[in-house]
Every structure is written in structure tokens, then in C-alpha cells.
Amino acid sequence: MAIPLLAQLVNVLAAFLLLIAFAMLSQRRVLTLIKLLAWQGAALATSTAIVAWSTGQTHLYYSALITVLLKVILIPWVLHRLIDRLFVRWDIETLINIPTTMLIGIGLVIFAFALATPISQMATTLTRSTLGIALASVLLSFLMMIVRQKAVPQVIGFLAMENGLFFAATSATYGMPLVVELGVALDVLVGTFIFGIFFFHIRERFDSLDIRHMEKLKED
Amino acid sequence: MGVLPSPLAGSLLVAAAWLVVAVAGLIPAGNAAFARRFAFPLGAAAGVALAALGLQAVWLPAQTLTLPLGLPDLPFHVRMDPLAGFFLMLLGSVSAGISVYAAGYFREEPSGRLTLISMQYHVFLASMAFVLLADDAYLFMVAWETMALSSYFLVITDHQRPAIRSAGFLYLLIAHLGAIAILLCFGVLHGGRGDYTFDALRAAQLQPAWASVAFLLAFFGFGAKAGMIPLHAWLPEAHPAAPSPVSALMSGIMIKTAIYGMVRVTFDLIGGTSGNIRWEWGMAVLVVGAGTTLFGVLYALVQHDLKRLLAYHSVENIGIILLGLGMAMVFIGFGHPAAGALGLIAALYHTLNHAVFKGLLFLGAGSILHSTGMRNLNDMGGLIRGMPKTAFYFLIGALAISALPPLNGFVSEWLTFQAALQATVLQHGVVRSLLPLFAATLALAGALTAMCFVKVYGIAFLGRAREPAHRSPLPHAGDAGPMERYGMAWLAAGCFVLGLFPTSFLLMLNRVGVSLTGHGLSEDALLGSGWLWLVPTAMGQASYSPVIFFVVIVAVTLLAFLLVRRFYHGRLRFSDPWDCGYPEQTSRMQDTADAFGQPIRHVFGPIYRTDRRLPGPEDTEPRYSLKVEDRHWYWLYLPVARAAEIVSSKIALLQQGRISIYLLYSFITLIALLVFVR
Numbered sequence: 001m002a003i004p005l006l007a008q009l010v011n012v013l014a015a016f017l018l019l020i021a022f023a024m025l026s027q028r029r030v031l032t033l034i035k036l037l038a039w040q041g042a043a044l045a046t047s048t049a050i051v052a053w054s055t056g057q058t059h060l061y062y063s064a065l066i067t068v069l070l071k072v073i074l075i076p077w078v079l080h081r082l083i084d085r086l087f088v089r090w091d092i093e094t095l096i097n098i099p100t101t102m103l104i105g106i107g108l109v110i111f112a113f114a115l116a117t118p119i120s121q122m123a124t125t126l127t128r129s130t131l132g133i134a135l136a137s138v139l140l141s142f143l144m145m146i147v148r149q150k151a152v153p154q155v156i157g158f159l160a161m162e163n164g165l166f167f168a169a170t171s172a173t174y175g176m177p178l179v180v181e182l183g184v185a186l187d188v189l190v191g192t193f194i195f196g197i198f199f200f201h202i203r204e205r206f207d208s209l210d211i212r213h214m215e216k217l218k219e220d
Numbered sequence: 221m222g223v224l225p226s227p228l229a230g231s232l233l234v235a236a237a238w239l240v241v242a243v244a245g246l247i248p249a250g251n252a253a254f255a256r257r258f259a260f261p262l263g264a265a266a267g268v269a270l271a272a273l274g275l276q277a278v279w280l281p282a283q284t285l286t287l288p289l290g291l292p293d294l295p296f297h298v299r300m301d302p303l304a305g306f307f308l309m310l311l312g313s314v315s316a317g318i319s320v321y322a323a324g325y326f327r328e329e330p331s332g333r334l335t336l337i338s339m340q341y342h343v344f345l346a347s348m349a350f351v352l353l354a355d356d357a358y359l360f361m362v363a364w365e366t367m368a369l370s371s372y373f374l375v376i377t378d379h380q381r382p383a384i385r386s387a388g389f390l391y392l393l394i395a396h397l398g399a400i401a402i403l404l405c406f407g408v409l410h411g412g413r414g415d416y417t418f419d420a421l422r423a424a425q426l427q428p429a430w431a432s433v434a435f436l437l438a439f440f441g442f443g444a445k446a447g448m449i450p451l452h453a454w455l456p457e458a459h460p461a462a463p464s465p466v467s468a469l470m471s472g473i474m475i476k477t478a479i480y481g482m483v484r485v486t487f488d489l490i491g492g493t494s495g496n497i498r499w500e501w502g503m504a505v506l507v508v509g510a511g512t513t514l515f516g517v518l519y520a521l522v523q524h525d526l527k528r529l530l531a532y533h534s535v536e537n538i539g540i541i542l543l544g545l546g547m548a549m550v551f552i553g554f555g556h557p558a559a560g561a562l563g564l565i566a567a568l569y570h571t572l573n574h575a576v577f578k579g580l581l582f583l584g585a586g587s588i589l590h591s592t593g594m595r596n597l598n599d600m601g602g603l604i605r606g607m608p609k610t611a612f613y614f615l616i617g618a619l620a621i622s623a624l625p626p627l628n629g630f631v632s633e634w635l636t637f638q639a640a641l642q643a644t645v646l647q648h649g650v651v652r653s654l655l656p657l658f659a660a661t662l663a664l665a666g667a668l669t670a671m672c673f674v675k676v677y678g679i680a681f682l683g684r685a686r687e688p689a690h691r692s693p694l695p696h697a698g699d700a701g702p703m704e705r706y707g708m709a710w711l712a713a714g715c716f717v718l719g720l721f722p723t724s725f726l727l728m729l730n731r732v733g734v735s736l737t738g739h740g741l742s743e744d745a746l747l748g749s750g751w752l753w754l755v756p757t758a759m760g761q762a763s764y765s766p767v768i769f770f771v772v773i774v775a776v777t778l779l780a781f782l783l784v785r786r787f788y789h790g791r792l793r794f795s796d797p798w799d800c801g802y803p804e805q806t807s808r809m810q811d812t813a814d815a816f817g818q819p820i821r822h823v824f825g826p827i828y829r830t831d832r833r834l835p836g837p838e839d840t841e842p843r844y845s846l847k848v849e850d851r852h853w854y855w856l857y858l859p860v861a862r863a864a865e866i867v868s869s870k871i872a873l874l875q876q877g878r879i880s881i882y883l884l885y886s887f888i889t890l891i892a893l894l895v896f897v898r
Contacts, residue, residue, distance in 0.1 A: 095880055115894055146883045
């Protein structure tokens with residue numbers, strides 16, 4: 001009787017993840033976006049820990065711990081400092097208006113579930129039903145990267161996409177080997193720092209973080 | 221071998237020495253004297269050593285070695301066999317003369333540039349040595365590309381001028397096209413077994429169709445480097461752009477490495493002793509070779525830039541070499557290895573000869589350029605007064621390239637004719653009747669070459685300066701310096717040695733042919749050839765004795781000279797020649813280079829794209845201008861360039877400059893992959 005309960009818990013967390021992905025898509029304020037990212041990380045860490053407990057895969061505890069340290073604490077903190085230093089708390093305009101984006105997002109979720117159903121039937125894991133959600137949140141984060149005009153939300157989209165990917169790995173195969181996870185975590189961290197440095201350079205060059213300014217770099 | 225290193229180890233040492241010289245020249249930074257006094261002479265000494273080692277290697281069995289260099293699990297293999305030995309001898313001996321010349325030629329070069337030139341120059345030499353020594357496709361391609369890059373940097377020595385940069389770009393572009401084809405050729409030969417040593421490529425059993433594909437790729441790839449039509453366009457651009465010793469090196473030696481590659485791939489890797497060579501390939505080579513020969517000489521005749529003219533002659537001579545190679549392939553393909561060996565020997569002999577005399581001619585052109593600053597023949601005249609020694613060496617080169625006995629150009633062209641005359645042994649009627657046509661092309665090209673060098677020599681060195689002394693540098697032009705003269709004298713001596721003692725080279729090349737195809741010249745030829753007589757087939761058919769020829773020429777000349785001295789009345793009479801009714805004649809009324817080429821331009825009119833401006837009758841300041849362009853630009857190069865431009869402008873629409881659009885591309889790709897490739 002215990003296992004279905006845990007499975008249900010994981011499902012709830014997965015739904016939470018998807019909800020956050022939609023919230024990010026609709027959110028205009030950068031500060032709230034960062035908070036949502038941290039929440040998404042927390043949901044991810046919790047679900048990883050539950051999977052670890054229910055299946056006895058000890059290495060998943062470590063990856064849950066890394067997730068908490070990195071995605072709930074360190075990266076949001078770095079991003080906070082970044083927007084403080086860069087003064088980019090203001091509202092963001094999007095390329096496509098938000099209701100349309102949400103509609104496209106719903107389409108993507110349907111697509112992701114259609115895609116994931118045959119795969120999850122093959123899988124034997126506890127969490128197989130969440131694969132569609134994981135895929136959907138990857139696609140939604142990608143969509144967010146496309147429709148945002150400013151550099152910081154795009155980076156947040158990128159990090160959210162990594163969260164979705166991580167969740168997909170946990171749900172499909174109980175996570176990647178620990179070495180790979182460590183590597184990916186390090187990559188994300190380094191990537192965040194590099195983005196941060198780039199932001200300063202971009203702003204220095206264009207007096208703005210609006211990526212439309214970079215269209216000038218195109219060769220005619 | 222005792223104290224002396226084996227030819228293979230010795231050659232590697234020489235190549236390493238060139239690399240050391242290249243790097244060492246950089247260390248006393250900005251010290252031009254070091255490069256001039258040590259780097260180039262040391263390079264020349266290494267060249268002489270390499271020539272000796274190569275000469276020795278021709279007579280020894282093949283040697284192989286695996287170097288502890290390269291990537292892990294993919295070491296470099298080197299091999300010394302008679303073919304490599306012969307080409308190393310060519311590289312060493314010709315580069316020795318050019319290096320000595322370079323030591324003098326670069327005397328006024330700013331020191332920073334000179335150290336760079338010296339570095340690139342010696343890397344270039346070493347890379348050519350490695351191309352010849354390579355025994356796997358990997359080392360071959362590495363050396364081949366090093367050769368292309370180092371020569372590219374040498375070509376753009378004067379990179380401040382846009383024309384030179386674009387010439388360099390054209391060269392690099394065609395070199396890369398060729399390199400891709402060569403790489404694909406090795407891919408076809410290796411057939412997916414993962415072993416790229418030449419031994420594995422030799423052992424591969426290819427389907428006939430795949431063998432033909434490999435041959436065509438090699439022919440295209442090496443042809444691009446050699447300068448056969450229609451891939452010759454870089455030669456007349458890059459040779460004038462480069463400093464003269466570099467032009468000599470590229471035209472004399474580098475394009476010969478392409479011939480080496482063609483022979484290596486066709487006769488060794490594909491053909492071998494198993495007789496995979498097909499006569500159809502030979503016909504293709506013959507057709508391209510004949511076109512190249514004729515086209516090269518016809519364009520050379522209408523040039524007035526001396527170095528462009530020489531570059532077109534390089535195109536022509538590559539055509540002659542291709543004719544020899546093509547005949548060899550036709551004969552071998554039909555099962556007549558003795559006649560095939562003759563064609564191969566003729567081609568290789570001409571390769572060596574062309575390296576020597578074209579090197580000499582480019583060095584002579586360099587001396588003219590150096591002391592007068594001129595390349596345009598239309599402005600020259602009377603150079604023989606200021607530069608008698610250069611004029612003498614240039615004359616030897618001009619006689620050699622015009623294929624006049626007893627110099628070397630004649631021997632190899634004569635051997636090519638002899639190969640063509642073997643056509644009677646063929647059973648295939650069409651081919652039998654076509655071969656003499658190719659020989660006729662060669663004869664026509666030979667005559668036109670002689671005409672072209674009458675033009676060059678007559679206009680540049682004879683006559684008088686076209687402008688009065690205060691307006692032209694010509695009357696003050698000094699002769700070449702001693703180092704330049706030693707370099708030219710070395711190559712001029714080569715013209716004589718190769719011309720007067722052909723039999724020893726014939727036997728040497730016969731050994732090369734035997735090592736490649738397993739067959740050599742007929743017994744009669746080998747028995748009949750002595751130091752005096754050169755017998756390519758049989759004594760009863762044809763023979764040639766350059767020594768007797770030379771002695772007779774010298775004797776007749778001396779006799780005529782003495783007779784005139786003895787019997788001429790001795791009274792000199794100065795009078796005006798018939799002056800065509802003009803009251804006054806100036807040196808500007810001399811024949812110009814363009815005027816000399818005019819009949820050819822008319823007879824072969826459709827070949828040229830001519831833009832001629834004649835002054836009108838009322839012009840107060842009459843100007844005449846003539847521009848002759850290469851039709852290949854309009855037939856081939858510009859359409860290709862335009863097509864590439866159109867395609868790339870369409871593709872450039874993808875580049876929107878917006879990150880969102882780029883992300884959308886990957887998003888759509890991801891969705892499409894998820895939908896279609898699950």
C-alpha cells in the first residue's frame with residue numbers, strides 16, 4: 001500500500017513542476033521568475049528524494065542533495081545578485097503575447113504526452129507516468145527561451161529546461177549515473193557564471209540587456 | 221652502410237635539418253644577416269645532401285620505417301623507394317640552386333620579413349620532402365596541407381597589396397579543392413578497412429568501377445596542384461605574386477610533387493604490378509594533357525608580364541608530362557609494358573628537366589625584376605648590356621625550354637615522341653591513329669614555345685631600351701649579385717648535364733619504372749644505350765647522341781668564326797639600314813612583346829578573349845591598349861562563383877540575427893525529430 005502512495009506523491013510533484021513551468025511562461029517579473037526557478041528546483045529535489053527512498057537507490061540521495069544546494073540555493077542567489085547589480089527587475093515584454101504563448105504551451109503538453117505514452121508503457125519504473133510531464137516541461141522551457149526578449153529570462157529558461165531534463169532522467173531510468181549528474185551540475189553552474197559575465201559585457205556594449213540589440217551583429 | 225646513414229634515415233635527417241633551420245632563423249629575431257648568410261646556404265647544403273641520398277636510393281631496394289610521431293595508435297610511416305628517391309633528388313638538387321640564389325636575392329629585404337620568409341621557405345622544403353617520403357595517407361595529407369599552407373604564406377609575402385591577397389586566396393582555394401579530391405581518393409582506395417598505410421592501399425582489391433573513381437579523383441586532385449586545365453587558373457596569378465625564388469620553387473618543384481602523387485597513386489597504389497591500369501584512363505590523361513599543352517603555350521605567347529608568361533609555360537610543360545604519363549597508361553593498359561615504361565620514363569625525365577630549366581628561368585626573371593623593378597616585357601629592351609651574365613644564364617634556360625639539342629628539354633620531348641611512335645604495337649585502331657595526333661600537338665607546342673622564347677629573349681635582352689635613359693631604369697640596371705649567379709649557374713649546369721648524359725638518367729628512370737610496374741625498357745634499348753648513344757627502343761629504330769651533337773655544333777661555330785675572322789676583309793662600314801621611309805627612327809619603334817604575339821593572336825583568335833582599344837584618327841594623345849584574358853574565367857570560374865553566391869545568399873536568409881529565431885530553429889528541429897524519428 002505504501003508504494004502507490006509514494007507514486008502518487010511523485011505524480012503530484014510532477015504536476016507541480018508542470019504548473020511552475022506554465023507559471024514561468026506567464027510571469028513578467030524577473031524576480032518572481034527566479035523564485036519560481038527555486039521552487040521548481042525544490043520540487044525536483046523532493047521528488048528525487050522520494051524516488052530514492054522508495055527504490056533504495058542511494059546515489060539518488062546525493063543528487064537530491066546537489067539539486068537542493070545548486071538549484072534551490074546557489075543559482076537563485078547568484079541570479080539575485082546579478083539582477084541587483086544589473087538593475088533588471090523591471091517587467092519583461094515578450095515576443096508573442098502571453099495568452100497565445102499559453103495556448104502554444106498547452107499544445108506542446110498534449111504533444112509531449114502523445115509522444116511519451118508509448119515510451120512509458122515500455123518502462124517498468126515506478127515513475128513512468130511522469131515522463132510526459134518531464135518532456136512537457138522541457139518543451140515549455142524551450143518555448144520560454146524563444147519568446148523572451150531579455151537575456152536573463154532566457155538563462156532562466158535554460159536552467160528550467162535542465163530541470164525538466166533531470167526530471168525526465170529520474171522518471172525514466174531512476175537517474176543518470178552519479179558521475180554524469182555531477183558533471184551536468186558542474187556544467188550548469190559554470191554556465192550560469194559565464195552567462196553572468198556575458199551579461200555584464202553585453203550591457204557594457206549596448207547599454208541594455210535587450211537581445212534585440214544583438215541583431216546588429218549580423219553580417220549583411 | 222657503415223658510417224653513412226641509409227638513404228631513408230638520411231633524408232629524414234635532411235628534412236629535420238630544414239625544419240631546424242626554419243626555427244633557428246627565428247631565434248635571432250630581426251636578424252636578417254643570419255637568414256641570408258646561414259639559413260639559405262645551410263638549406264642549400266642540405267639540398268645537395270638530399271640529392272645525393274635520393275640518387276643512391278634509386279638503386280637500392282625499398283626501405284620502410286615507422287616514426288614515433290603522429291597520433292597515438294596512428295604513427296607516421298615513411299618509405300624510400302626508387303620513385304621517392306628520384307623525386308627527392310629533384311627536390312634536393314633544384315632547391316639547392318634556388319636556396320643559393322635566395323641568399324643573394326633577399327639582400328634588400330627588411331629583416332623582420334626575411335626571417336619569416338626563411339622560416340616559411342624551409343618549412344615548405346621540409347613538407348615537400350615529407351610528401352615524397354610518406355608511406356601512409358595520413359602523413360601524406362598532413363605534409364601535403366603543410367606544403368599548401370607554407371607556400372600560400374610565401375605567395376602573400378607582399379600581402380599589403382590586395383591583388384596579391386586575392387591571388388593567394390585563389391591558390392589556396394584550388395589547392396583545397398584538390399586536397400579534398402585526394403582525400404576522397406584515399407578513402408575510395410582504402411575501402412573501409414581502417415588501415416591507411418600505402419601497403420594496405422596497394423593490397424586492396426578494387427572493383428573496376430571503384431578503381432576508375434579512385435583514379436579520376438586522384439587525377440583531379442593532383443591535377444589541381446599541377447595546374448592542368450581547367451584548374452590552372454591559380455598558376456598565372458600566384459607565380460607573379462610570389463617572390464621570384466618562391467615562384468621558382470613552386471613552379472620547379474611543388475607542382476612536380478603533384479606529378480609524383482599522380483604516379484604514386486596510379487602506377488603504384490592502384491596499378492602496381494597487377495596491371496589494373498586501364499587504357500581509357502590513359503586516353504583521358506592524353507586528352508587533358510594535349511589540351512593543357514596547347515592552351516598553356518598559346519596563352520604564354522600573348523602574355524607581356526614575364527612571370528605570367530613563365531607560369532603559362534609551366535602549364536604547358538605539365539601538359540607535356542601528362543602526355544608522357546597518358547601514353548604510359550595506354551600502353552600498359554593494352555599490355556605493352558616496355559612501351560609503357562618508355563612513356564613513364566619520358567614523363568619523369570621531363571619532370572626533372574622542367575624543374576631545372578623553369579627554376580632557372582624564374583630565377584632569371586627574378587634578377588631582372590630585382591635590378592630593374594620591371595616585369596612587363598613591353599617596357600624592356602637591351603638588358604644584355606647591363607646584365608650580360610643573367611642574359612647568358614637566361615639564354616641557356618630559354619634554349620632548354622625550347623627543346624633545342626643538346627640541352628635537356630630536347631631529350632625528354634624526344635623520348636615522348638619515341639613513346640608516341642610505339643603506337644604501331646597497339647591493336648585498337650582508333651587509339652593507334654590518335655596517338656600520333658597527340659605527338660603532333662606536342663610538336664606544335666614545341667615550335668610555339670621556341671617562338672615564345674625568341675620573343676622573350678629578343679625583346680627583353682636584345683635591342684635597345686625603349687625609353688631614354690632618364691626615364692627608364694633599364695640602362696642603369698646592374699647585373700645579378702654573385703650568390704644569384706651561383707644559383708643560376710648551378711641550374712644551368714644541370715641543363716647541360718641532363719642534356720649531354722641522358723643515358724645514365726634513362727637507366728636510373730628505367731629502374732624507377734621497373735620498381736613500379738615490374739617492367740622496364742626492352743633488352744635492345746638497355747644494351748644499345750651507352751654513354752654516347754641514347755637508345756630508347758632499339759638501335760635500328762632510333763638513337764640520339766647529344767655529345768656528338770654538341771661537339772659538332774661547337775666545331776661548326778668555331779669554324780665559322782675562324783673563317784670569318786680569316787677571310788672577312790675587316791673593314792667596318794657604318795651606315796643606316798633601310799629606314800622604311802621614316803625620317804627618324806627611335807628605339808620606341810622596336811617590336812614589342814604584344815606585337816610579336818599578334819600573328820598568333822589572330823591565327824588562334826577564338827581561343828582568346830581580347831579587349832583591344834585602338835586610338836581614333838583624331839586623337840591628340842593616341843593610346844593603344846590590349847587585354848587578353850583567359851576564357852576559362854568566363855566559361856568555368858565566374859559561373860561557379862556566381863552560382864555559389866546565389867546559393868549562399870539564399871542560405872544567408874537563415875541568418876536573421878535574432879536569438880529567438882535561432883532558438884526556434886532548434887526547437888522546430890527537435891519537434892520534427894521527435895515526431896518523425898521516434
